[in-house]
Amino acid sequence: MSEALAVEAHGITKHFDGATAVDGVDLAVPSGSIYGILGPNGAGKTTTLRMLLGIIDPDSGERRLLGAASPLEVADRVGYLPEERGLYSGMNPRDAIAFMGALRGLPLKEGKARATKLLAEHDLPADRPIRTLSKGMAQLVQLLGTIVHKPGLIVLDEPFSGLDAINQERLEALIRDQAKSGATILFSTHVIAHAERLCERIAVIARGKIRFEGTPEEARTRFPSRVRLATRHAGDWEKALPADAKCESGLWRFRLPEDGIEPLLKAVIEADAGIETLAIEPPSLHEAFVAIVGDAGERP
Amino acid sequence: MMRTLRSALVIARRDYIATVWSKTFLIFLIGPLLPLIFGAVASMLADGGDQGKRRDAVALTMPADDAAAVMNARAKLDDRLGDQIPLLERHAPAPGQAALGGTLDRPRLDGPPQALHDLGGPIGLILDTARADRALGGTPPAPVDLNTAAIQPPPDDHDRSDVGKVAQFILFFLTFLIASMLVSNLVEEKANKIIELLASAVPIDAIFLGKLIAMLGATLTGVVVWASCAAIGIEAFVPAGAIPTPAIGWPIFLGLGLVYFVMLFLLWGVLYLGVGAQAGSAREAQTLAMPLSLGQALVFTFASAQASHPDRPIALIAAIIPWSSPFAMMARAAILPALWPHLAALALQFVTLLIAIKLGARLFRTNILKTGRPARQPNRFARLFRR
Numbered sequence: 001m002s003e004a005l006a007v008e009a010h011g012i013t014k015h016f017d018g019a020t021a022v023d024g025v026d027l028a029v030p031s032g033s034i035y036g037i038l039g040p041n042g043a044g045k046t047t048t049l050r051m052l053l054g055i056i057d058p059d060s061g062e063r064r065l066l067g068a069a070s071p072l073e074v075a076d077r078v079g080y081l082p083e084e085r086g087l088y089s090g091m092n093p094r095d096a097i098a099f100m101g102a103l104r105g106l107p108l109k110e111g112k113a114r115a116t117k118l119l120a121e122h123d124l125p126a127d128r129p130i131r132t133l134s135k136g137m138a139q140l141v142q143l144l145g146t147i148v149h150k151p152g153l154i155v156l157d158e159p160f161s162g163l164d165a166i167n168q169e170r171l172e173a174l175i176r177d178q179a180k181s182g183a184t185i186l187f188s189t190h191v192i193a194h195a196e197r198l199c200e201r202i203a204v205i206a207r208g209k210i211r212f213e214g215t216p217e218e219a220r221t222r223f224p225s226r227v228r229l230a231t232r233h234a235g236d237w238e239k240a241l242p243a244d245a246k247c248e249s250g251l252w253r254f255r256l257p258e259d260g261i262e263p264l265l266k267a268v269i270e271a272d273a274g275i276e277t278l279a280i281e282p283p284s285l286h287e288a289f290v291a292i293v294g295d296a297g298e299r300p
Numbered sequence: 301m302m303r304t305l306r307s308a309l310v311i312a313r314r315d316y317i318a319t320v321w322s323k324t325f326l327i328f329l330i331g332p333l334l335p336l337i338f339g340a341v342a343s344m345l346a347d348g349g350d351q352g353k354r355r356d357a358v359a360l361t362m363p364a365d366d367a368a369a370v371m372n373a374r375a376k377l378d379d380r381l382g383d384q385i386p387l388l389e390r391h392a393p394a395p396g397q398a399a400l401g402g403t404l405d406r407p408r409l410d411g412p413p414q415a416l417h418d419l420g421g422p423i424g425l426i427l428d429t430a431r432a433d434r435a436l437g438g439t440p441p442a443p444v445d446l447n448t449a450a451i452q453p454p455p456d457d458h459d460r461s462d463v464g465k466v467a468q469f470i471l472f473f474l475t476f477l478i479a480s481m482l483v484s485n486l487v488e489e490k491a492n493k494i495i496e497l498l499a500s501a502v503p504i505d506a507i508f509l510g511k512l513i514a515m516l517g518a519t520l521t522g523v524v525v526w527a528s529c530a531a532i533g534i535e536a537f538v539p540a541g542a543i544p545t546p547a548i549g550w551p552i553f554l555g556l557g558l559v560y561f562v563m564l565f566l567l568w569g570v571l572y573l574g575v576g577a578q579a580g581s582a583r584e585a586q587t588l589a590m591p592l593s594l595g596q597a598l599v600f601t602f603a604s605a606q607a608s609h610p611d612r613p614i615a616l617i618a619a620i621i622p623w624s625s626p627f628a629m630m631a632r633a634a635i636l637p638a639l640w641p642h643l644a645a646l647a648l649q650f651v652t653l654l655i656a657i658k659l660g661a662r663l664f665r666t667n668i669l670k671t672g673r674p675a676r677q678p679n680r681f682a683r684l685f686r687r
Contacts, residue, residue, distance in 0.1 A: 053500045072303075072503055080500040086493030090318060102310045103501040 005064075006031040006153050006184035012051050012061030014044075021047045023208040024061065029186050029201070031152075034179050036195035037188040039205035040293055045188035046083050048205065049157050052186075053080055066153055076105035079151035083158045083188075085142055089131035093119055093141045096130060100145030111148060118144045122170075136167045143171065147178060154178055156187035160194050172198060196285040206293045219288040225256040225280050226287070229264075232274030240267035256280060304509065307502035311510025312517065315485065319518040324481075329522055332477065333529055358386050358411075358419060359393035361401040366430075369404060373430035385422050402447065404431055413450040414539030420446060459544035461608035464634030467557055468607060468627045472600040475564050478519045479572045479593065483585045485511060486576035505661045512569050512657075516562060523561070546634040556633050556642055560626035563649045567623050568596060570656040577664040603627030610635055619645060622652035 007029035014022040022044040029035040039045045051058045054071030066074040087096050097118065098111030106114075119126045122140060130138055139162060147154060156175075160168050175198060179185050189195055195202055196216055204212040204219070212219055229252040231237075240263060245254035257264070261280065268275060283291070319325055360367050367390055377385045393399035398411025398419055407427050409416060424446050431441040489495050498507050534543070546553040571592055579585035603624040606615035610632035618628035619641070629645045 050496075050500075055496060055499045075501050078500075080497070082493070082496040082500070084493040084496060086495075086497060088314070088318065088494065090322075099310070099314055100497070100501075103307065103498065105306075108310075 004031055005029060006033075006066055007035075007052055007186055008062075008064040009048075009052060010062045012048070012058040012063055014047050014051060014056065015059050020208050022051065022058070025205070025208075025210050027052075027203060027210070027213075029184060031184050032179070032182055033200045034175065034185040034198050035187075036199035036202040037186070037205055038190065038192060038195055038202055038289055039188070040190055043190075043205045043293075044208040045190075045205055046157055047208075049155055049186075049188060053078065053155060074153075076149065077152045079104070079146035079149065079154040081143055081146045081154075081156045081159055083161070085139055085162070087130045087138055087142055087145075090129055092127045092129055093124055093133070093144075094126040096141060097145040097148050100142075101148040104149040104151070106149040114148050115144070118148060136163055139163060140167065140170070143174065147174075147183075150181075151183060153184045153186065156185070158189055159187055160189060160191055168194070192284075192286040192289050202285075204289060204292045211292045212288075216285050219292070220283050220285055223255075223283045223288050223291050224258070225282045227254050227256050227261060228252070228277055228279040228281070229254075229268075229275070230277035231268060232276060233272070235271045235273055237264075237267040237271035237273050240264045251277065304503050304506045307506035308509035308513060311498065311502070311507060312513035315511055315514030316517045319481075319485070319514060320521060325518065325522075328477070328481065329525055332473070332522075332526055357389045357397070358409075358415075358423065359397055359399040360388045360390045361392065361399050362403060362407075366404040369430040369434055370400070370426055373426050373433055376433075377426060377429055381422075385426065386419055388426075404434070406447070408447040408449070410449045412539065412542075414542065416448045416450055417539075420448060460547055460634045461631065463544055463546050463553075464631035465604060465607050467553075467630040467634065468600070468604045471557070471561055471564055471626055471630060472596070474519065474523065474561060475568050476593070476596060478515060478565065479568060479589065479596065481518075482511070482515050482569050482572045483576040483579070483589050484582055485515065486573055487579055487582050487585045490580065504664055505657065508570070508573060508657055508661045508664060511573060512566055515569060516565055519565060547637045548633045548639065549637075552639065553633050557630060559646060560630055563646065563653065564623075564626040566653050567626075567649065567656060568592075570653070570660040574660040574663050599624045600627055604631065607631035608635070620648070622649045625649055 005028050007027060009025055009027040011024045011026060012022060013020070013024050025044070025048055027037075027048075037045050037048065047056070050056045052063055052065060052071065054065075054075075063069075063071070065071045066077055068074045071078070088099075091099070094112055094115045097115035098106075098108055101111035101114065102108050116126055119141075122144065124137055124141060124144075125133070130141065133141065143156075143159070146156070154175075159171055159175075163171060172194065175185055175187070185198075187198075199216060201213070201215055202219060203210050212222070230250055241252060242254045242257045242264075245252050247253075265278075360370060362370060371388060371390075374385055374388055388400065393410070396412055398409060398415040400407065400409050400423060402408035404427065407423075409419065409423055411419070427446065428441075435441050489498075495507075502510075548556070572589060575588045575592055576585055579588050599621075602614070603618040604627060606612045606618070607628075608631075609615055610619070610628070615628055615631070618624040619632065625645050625648065629642055632641065
């Protein structure tokens with residue numbers, strides 16, 4: 001296994017009482033990259049992350065985190081934001097962040113100093129009990145606790161869920177900053193827009209299996225472009241439309257046929273149908289995701 | 301190992317501060333003191349009420365003439381002072397009874413220290429009155445000193461076993477009291493959804509250890525407070541020497557008591573934490589902990605059944621079973637002076653504790669973070685013993 005990879009997994013599998021939650025997942029997350037694990041709810045994202053982090057052990061397969069076979073060996077170099085956010089409600093943000101750092105080996109005094117600085121940078125109070133903070137603020141506090149010890153690998157499970165648009169933007173900026181400083185970011189999400197904006201590589205997981213692994217661009221180009229066509233007149237030319245074409249309010253939508261769009265265009269022109277709209281667009285990552293997950297027989 | 305310990309201390313520190321700085325802890329501290337406070341108040345009220353009651357009789361062993369003079373003087377004073385004046389009976393003192401002997405000019409009062417303290421004044425008054433009566437018409441007699449000697453009867457095994465029983469009860473009471481705190485602490489952790497964060501950062505054993513250490517620390521804080529109050533109470537209300545000395549001696553007895561308390565706490569704490577890991581809510585935790593609490597009470601009953609006879613089979617079995625051993629060994633320390641059985645018992649308890657922590661942590665790990673359907677019992681146990 002290579003040290004150029006921050007996270008590696010080979011065939012990791014997890015069963016829960018006969019049900020297969022994760023089925024032979026392979027992953028290779030390059031060091032210093034922002035990597036997204038995309039999948040619908042219940043696809044196995046959280047279980048995969050928990051196995052990678054050593055919170056639970058896989059039933060079979062092999063994993064390696066920052067070059068270590070045992071994730072706890074490198075726990076001090078890892079930051080983790082679980083999907084189920086939790087903080088001690090009676091603690092203040094500074095102590096909470098310092099405590100999370102201390103769990104990862106950061107001396108408490110140093111943790112408090114860094115927490116004070118981080119909180120000030122993000123306009124968050126340091127001394128108020130966490131129970132008095134808004135949900136978004138509390139989530140941000142937990143995220144700061146995830147990075148206070150300056151980890152080399154940051155694992156975020158559904159980090160954007162529950163955040164409003166402004167806080168989502170702040171979080172995206174923070175992720176980019178961490179990546180710029182050299183950290184590897186691995187996060188799971190079912191909101192494709194974040195992955196599209198942030199990720200250098202993605203893995204799409206559905207029904208416990210990896211259905212796609214590569215760059216977002218590769219995911220998009222894996223599927224044919226979409227065509228939108230509107231004409232002034234209907235007619236026989238419509239017989240040349242591909243079988244998957246669907247018309248809504250006079251606008252036809254269909255996948256770009258394998259033999260190109262020229263035969264259809266010839267029919268439209270010969271019929272003098274009058275082209276009003278013609279657009280050939282590569283699929284968005286969202287469309288690619290839906291297609292990948294749909295192919296896996298799962299509703300996204 | 302060092303990492304586990306370091307992580308455990310981080311968790312313990314947080315838990316300890318959170319526990320001790322809570323309002324609940326104040327109630328926890330006051331709780332066991334209430335019986336003491338009520339007891340003290342009742343005792344004071346009883347003392348007040350006892351002002352009108354006669355005190356224990358004092359054996360009168362003086363020569364006949366002197367004794368008659370003393371009895372007359374007492375009768376005179378009794379008319380005026382009533383129940384302030386102790387009873388005097390002409391016979392040899394019973395064990396533990398105060399005795400007035402010597403002569404009227406060289407009187408001597410022997411008895412337990414508290415009796416001397418209580419009776420010195422009234423007896424002196426009786427003696428002065430008797431001597432004044434004898435000198436009627438003559439020169440008033442100069443007061444003479446009442447010689448006193450404290451006599452403490454040596455404690456027998458029965459007295460000592462009472463000490464052992466009290467120690468057993470204190471151990472039981474303390475561990476019983478904190479068990480529910482341990483479970484609710486863990487349930488709170490799950491409710492706060494913090495457990496996954498901890499599990500990703502530190503070994504599960506460290507979470508276990510940390511919580512145990514924190515609760516132990518909080519409880520020892522309570523013990524210090526309670527022990528201080530108890531010491532003040534004993535000093536104020538219990539006569540010196542009234543508590544029999546254990547066979548092994550007070551310093552070792554108290555030291556063993558502390559060590560056995562720690563072991564007992566940890567041994568039962570592991571079980572309660574294991575149960576707490578299965579619970580999803582405080583109500584569920586209470587339901588799950590109930591059989592354990594019942595078991596704890598049964599073990600205490602079993603271990604204290606032969607507290608007065610530490611060499612009988614039941615007492616020996618109780619001394620060997622780690623979860624009842626601290627109870628049984630405290631009773632033993634009260635009656636028998638040998639130290640080596642305690643070292644052996646502590647070694648056994650320690651080894652059992654290590655195994656229990658390992659198994660408890662595994663049970664904790666297999667259940668606390670599982671997603672998907674609930675586990676079936678057979679699988680739980682299969683996983684527990686896997687590896």
